[in-house]
Amino acid sequence: MTRIKRGTVQRRRHNKILKAAKGFRGLAGTLFSVAKRHVYHAGVHAYRHRRTKKRDFRRLWIARINAAVRPQGLSYSRFMYLLSMKKIALDRKVLSEMAIHEPAIFDKVVAELK
Numbered sequence: 001m002t003r004i005k006r007g008t009v010q011r012r013r014h015n016k017i018l019k020a021a022k023g024f025r026g027l028a029g030t031l032f033s034v035a036k037r038h039v040y041h042a043g044v045h046a047y048r049h050r051r052t053k054k055r056d057f058r059r060l061w062i063a064r065i066n067a068a069v070r071p072q073g074l075s076y077s078r079f080m081y082l083l084s085m086k087k088i089a090l091d092r093k094v095l096s097e098m099a100i101h102e103p104a105i106f107d108k109v110v111a112e113l114k
Contacts, residue, residue, distance in 0.1 A: 061092040068099035072110045082113040 011085075014032050020042075021028060021035035028038040031033045066076035083090065088109070090098075 001009060048102060050068060054068075058092060061096040064096035064099055068096075069110060072107070072114075074110065074113075079110070079113065088112070 014061060016024060017036050017039055018030070020039045020107055021030075024031060024035065027034045029035065063078060065079065069079045090109070095106070095109075098109070
């Protein structure tokens with residue numbers, strides 16, 4: 001049986017992993033055997049955090065909206081309830097951005113609900 005040398009295939013595979021590990025600390029960025037493990041775990045974390053990012057942002061938006069409506073004499077839950085009763089279709093992201101960058105308009109929305 002003939003001997004199969006995998007010089008170019010292996011080199012390409014190693015380079016692909018090492019390119020993905022660029023910027024990692026210590027040997028994780030230069031040594032293939034270490035870099036392989038770190039790149040794998042980085043992928044696992046990236047996959048998981050693409051999902052938790054959505055939860056984190058929703059929590060941030062809710063906290064911002066709550067902070068903006070408290071001085072108006074409302075709680076977050078009451079505010080969202082009144083929005084649904086008045087059929088005002090603004091999502092939490094838009095409301096939180098409005099509360100930060102356009103407080104006058106946000107105050108008008110709150111006044112509309114009262």
